[in-house]
Every structure is written in structure tokens, then in C-alpha cells.
Amino acid sequence: MERIENRTYTELNIGDSASLVRMLTLRDIELFSVMAGDAAPLGLDRDVVQSGQFRVIVAHGAWAGALLSTLVGTRLPGPGTVYLDQSLHFVKPVDLGDTITVSVRVSEKDDVSHQIALECLAVNQRGEDVITGVTHVVAPTEKILRPAEALPEFELIEKGRRYGRLIAMTRGLEPLPTAVVHPVDTASLVGAVESARANLIIPILVGPEARIRAAADRAQVDLTPYEIVSTGHSEAAVIQAVAMVRAGKAQALMKGALHTDELMHAVVDAEQGLRTARRISHVFAIDAPGYPRPLFVTDAAINVSPTLDDKRDIIQNAIDLVHALGIAEPRVAILSAVETVTGKLRSTLDAAALCKMADRGQITGGILDGPLAFDNAVSEEAAKTKGIKSLVAGRADILVVPDLEAGNMLAKQLEYLAGAEIAGIVLGARVPIILTSRADKTIARLASCAIALLLARHTSGAKA
Template sequence: MELIENRTFDEIKLGDTASLVRTLTYKDIELFAIMSGDINPTHLDDAFAKSNTFHRVVAHGMWSGALISTVLGTQLPGPGTVYVDQSLHFQGAIGSGDTITVTVKVREKIEQTHRVIFDCRAVNQNAEEVVTGTADVMAPIEKISRPRIALSEVELWQKGRRYELLIKMTHGLDPIRTAVVHPVDVPSLLGAVEAARINLIKPVLVGPEPRIRAAAALAQLDLAPYEIVPTEHSEAAAAQAVAMARTGKVEALMKGDLHTDELMHAVVDAEYGLRTARRLSHVFAIDAPDYPRPLFITDAAINIYPTLADKRDIIQNAIDLAHALGIPEPRVAILSAIEVVTEKIKSTLDAAALCKMADRGQITGGILDGPLAFDNAVSAESARTKGIISPVAGRADIFVVPDLEAGNMLAKQLEYLAEAQMAGIVLGARVPIILTSRSDGTLARLGSCAIALLLARHKGTKT
């Protein structure tokens, strides 16, 4: 086992040196920002950094200071060293890709206190000084030899990264006029206003005006730019918003602070609702930081125990959505508890039938396989272990669950155990319906709005 040893005060001589070499990566900058809380855009925002003194993203100054501390604490003097004082002068910036050599050199020893004064110097790959200074430490007086501790690997997860990509895809598109239904709480109102600010929607606020304005006052939002359609209560707001969609006054609906059942009751009304020939279904567009591609779960909010015919529409809705989001041939995993067909588990029979329906052209635009257990759908290694040969296993984009209970539990597990973000949309109606949870953050709401905009404009290009 590799050891880490110190050099005691008596062993240290004037002129002794130690050094290390480190190449700065953007991950180093991000980790230092996370650890310190220093989110100065000079270090993290490439667009901002291009206009500053250095014209590029640069490391935090104390990143190089930390390297000096590393040399002192691990090499010279090493374990047992106590920092007393440090003075640094930053001569130049350190950017991503720069290779820095840090050197400390013993300048002075103070016998009475076992203090050692070091000259400190950091140079880049061009031999240019970027940091100079001094460090004052109390050196150990006893020999220490310890096993070198192996550090854990750090993986950075950027929450909402895929939603940010979706928002970028909307650049240049006209925002959709959207009825925001009963936005009487701060989160739903703030989500709508923020979506308007980045040109995803043109919100029409439908609901009790005094409560809408009270929420706006609480959030310090100016509602002057937005139309308000007053209604008496949430049920009336849902009916009014659906009527506006039927007559083409809005291009989408967005759920505010009301129950999903209340909104969907107006949407599915046989005479005044927004039904089409296609079964309505819900898709969670999930940004799971550790999954290498977009992840869609359906249906976890509308169809409780879908029939085979219902599942056909649920899958086709999800495939059409994937097309609108730039996935030309999504891979569809039809989930069950196991990966073989058995009459004892109905979802395996449905999966087999749905795959045959796709073979016969009753479902188009995607690659289907099932039944697949969840581990087979997400892990190619798991599929290989079980001898599953499949174009979908380990590479699924769309996950079709047996019923709402399974889908809801799967989605919530990803949200609360895997740090996933959740955007939601209802498909199969005359207009997209942005169906967010009251617990959703602003980024998830923006992701839902971006999906609705891309879907609406995709349908427009097809017609």
C-alpha cells in the first residue's frame, strides 16, 4: 500500500523544495464553485467571460492556493503540518487546459516555534508566473507515515440540462398563446411569467382575478403585460380555458393551482371538451442526470388501467411527441415485471400484442420491444446477462408502464431517489396540455412549456 510520509522540522533544510503538476479542467472549476459557493460568472459563464478582462473562463484564484496547500500538507512538510499564514500575489489568470506547476521552497526556519517559511510559486505551461507568495506553517516534530487515502470519484450532475436544450430548440419559434388555468399560487404564476419572459408562451391568466393578483403581489410580479380572463372559481376557469381552446383563442392549456381531475373533466367533456379520435394520455419527460438520453414515461397520470387499444394510442402519442422533440425513431420499451410472455401476467401479453401491432403498421415511427423488465430497458449489461437480444434493451427512450400506479411510482422514485426533474404534458387532445405538479420547480415548468411549443409547431409544419 502506498504511504504518505512527512518530513519533520529537524529533517527540513533551507532550500528544500517540493512541487506538483496539475492541468486545470472545467470540472475542477465547477467543483471549486460548488464547494465554495463562488458562482462568479467570470468562472462559469462562457458568454460573460468573453467580455471580461481575460476573455475566457478562468479558475478561482484560490484554486491555485489550494494546490499550494496540497504540497505543504502532503509532501513538504506533509502530514501534521499546521497552516499559520499565507500571502499570495496573483500575477496571471489560469484557464481551462492550462498545466500548472506549483513549487514551495524553504526560505526560513524558526527553531523556537518549529515554524517554517516557504516561498511559493506557480507557473503555467509557458513558464509564465501566475502566482507568487509565501506560506508560514508549523512543521511536525514527530515522524508520521500513513496509508495514502484513495478519494472517491466525483461525477457532476447538471439538473435540468435536457430542459435547457429543449428551450434552446425553441429559439426562433413564435411563442404559443396559452391559457393558464387557475394560477392563484406563486409557483404556477411564476412559472407562467418566466415562460413568457423567455418567449415560450403568451400567457392568458384564467381564474379568480383577486386571487391571481394576490399571488402576483406575493411574488412581486407585474401582471400589466398579461391578459386576465376572470372567472368565479377553478371549475369555471377550467371550462373557460377549454372553450377558448375549442374556438382557437389559445393554442395550449397550462395547469395552475387546481386538481388534475378538475381540469381533465372539462377537457374530456363529450360535448364541449377537446377530445380527438386519439385516446388522451400523459407523458412525463424526465431529465434523469445519470441516464445518457432523454427519458419518457407513459402513462402515469391519465389512464388508470389502460386496455390494449388504449396502450396503442398511448404509445403512438409518445412516439409522435419524440418526433417533435427531434428523436426520429425512438426506442420504446414496454415494461413488465419480467421479460418473457406468460398468461399469468397480463402486461406481458399486452406487450407481445403491441409489438406485433407495430410489425403490422398499427403503431408507426418507433422501434418497440417487450415485455422488458426495467433493468433490461435501461441497462445493456443486464440484458446481456439475461441473454436478451434487443434493439431497445439498454437504449430505451420511451418507457410504457402497465398502468398508472406503476408509472406514477416509477416517476416519483426517479424524482426523489435519482435527482430527476419532471416535466409533464397531456397528448391526444386538440391542443397540448401542460400538466405540471404543484411541487414542480420553475425549470420543470419551463421544460413542459418548451415541449408544448415544439409539439404545437411540429403539428403546424405537418399540416
């Protein structure tokens, strides 16, 4: 077993030294950044990170300076050392991938105060000095010898990282003219404006102008760049926004400060709405930090108790959506409480029938399996334990829930207990409908708009 042993003052001699060697990795930078209280490491190019190309330079070798402190605290003199002061000169930056050797050497001793001076040096793999300087400490007087403790495992969770990739996918696409319905509170108005600034949408603000401007004043938002279509109240705003889509002036709808039912009532109107031959449904695009891939849950907002035929459309809508987001053949798990078919649970019968419909070409573009319990759908270990052999089990991309209650609870549990970010969109209408909640964070609103843009451009490309 490895042991940690300090060097007491009486054991130290002028010229004694110690060193350690480390390579700077991205994980080191992330941990160093978190400990420093900044999610953007020193010298980290945010745009480059979002595009997946990591080019990181830690300014002035701050990470290497931390290694010197580690060396003093664990090896020379080691545990029991009291830091007094440190004077370091940062000669060169440290690049990602550099191998750094840090060393300290005893240069002075004071028998009265037990203080020692340590010459400090850090060099890179090319032999170039990165840091030079001197540290003054009080050396320990009592011997410490103990087993080395294993360092705790760290898992860095970057919330919304998959949403960043979605937003990056929209670069080069023309923003989507979007009727924002009744944005009379700061959350919905700011969400629309931030999405416009990200070049995702061109917002057309539809609602009572005085209330929209009052919300802008509260949020300190300049509305000069944006068109406002004034209406008397929320019902009139919905009717006007739907009419704008039918006239081709808007290519998407975005929910503002009104209830979902009020918006959808106008959308599904048989004469003046936006219905197609496909059943309208909702998909939550979920970025769950503990899950290794994007996750989509449907339907958790529109269809309360869908029939078998409804579920066929719900699944096809979700498959078509993820195709637009770059997943060529999604794995679709049809959820129930159990993984066996039983007449006691209608959801298991529906799942079996839907899988057979896929076999017959009535659902296309994905791999279906069900019924699957939630654990078997997302955990390969759970599926293996239960002896489930499936191309979907443990690796699902799309989760099809039995009804709205189950889906809504599942999505909210992932959000509030598993730290997931949730974006939402309504499918099956003539245009994408961006369905956000007042509680949604900015990144979720941006992701919802990015999904709408990618879907709209994918659909128009397919038609062309």
C-alpha cells in the same frame, strides 16, 4: 504502493523545494465550485454552458492557489503542517486547459518556533507567472510515513441538465400563447410568469381576477404585462380556456391550482372539448441523473387501466412527442413484471400484441420491444445477464407502463429516490396541455413549457 512522507523541521533546509503539475479541466472546475459552495464557478458563463460551449476562466487562479495548499499539506513539509498565514499575488488568470506547475521553496527557518517561510510560485505552460507569494507554516516535529490513500470517486450530478438543453432548443421560436387555467396560488402563477420571462409562453391568466392578483401580491409578481380573463370560479375558468383554444386565441393550456380531473373533463367533452381521433394520454419527461439519456414514462396520469387500443395511441403519442424533441427513432420498452409472455399477466399479452402491431405498421416511428421488466429496460447488464437480445433492452427512451398506478409510482420513485426531475405534458388533444404539480420546481415547469412549445412548432411545421 505509493507512500506519503512528511519532512520534519530538523530535516528541512533553506532551499529545499517541491512541485506538482496539473492541467485545469472542466471536472476540476466543477469540483472546486461544489467545494466552494457555488454551483456557478468563478468566471463561468452560464449562457455559454447551457449552449454546450464551455469557455471557463477561473478568476485570479483560485484553483491554482488550492494546488499550492495541497503541495504544502502533502509534500513540503507534508502531514502535520500547521498553516499560519499566506500572502499570494494572483498575476494572471488560469484558462481551461492550462497546465500549471506549482512549487514551494523553503526560504526562512525559526529554530525556536519551528516556523518556516515558503516561497510560492505557480506558472503556466508558457512559463508565465500565475501566482507568486509567501506562506508561513509551523513544520511538523514528528515523522509521519504512511501509505497514500486512494482518493474517493466523485460523481457530479447536475440536476435538470437535460431540461436546460430542451429550453435551449426553443431559442428563436415564437413563444406559445397559453391559457393558464385558474392560477390562483403562488406556485402556478409564478411558474407561468417564469416561463413567460424565459420566452416560452405568452400567458393568458384565466380565473377569478381578485384571487389571481392576491396570489401575485403574495409572490410580489407584476401582472402588468399579462392579460387576465376573469371568471367566477375554476369550472368557468376551464370552460373559458378551452373555448379560447377552439377560437384560436390560445395554442396551449397550462394547469393552475385545480385538480387534473376538473381540467380534463372539459378537454374531453364530446361537443365543446379538444378531442381528436387519437386517445388523449400523458407523458412524464424525466431527467434521471443516473440514466445516460432522456427518459419518458407513459401513461401515468390520464388513462387508469388502458385497453390494447388505448395503449397503441399512448405509444404513438409518445413517439410523436420525442420526434419533436430531436429523437429520430426512439426505443420503446413495454413494461411488465416479467420479460416472458404469459396468460397470467395481461400486460405481457398486451406487450406482445403491441410489438406485432408495430411490425404491421400500426405503430410507426419507433423500435418496440416487450414485455420487459424495468431492470431489463434500463440496464444493459441486467438484460445481458438474463440473455435478452434486443435493440431496446438496456437503452430504452420510452417506458410504457401497464396502467396509471404503476406509472405514477414509478415516476414518483424516480423523483424522490433517484433525484430525478419530472416534467409533464398531455398529448392527443388539439393543443399541448402543460400539466404541472404544485410540488414541481421551477426548472420542471420551464421544461414542461419548453416541451409544449417544441411540440406545437414541430406539429405546425409538419402540417405546413
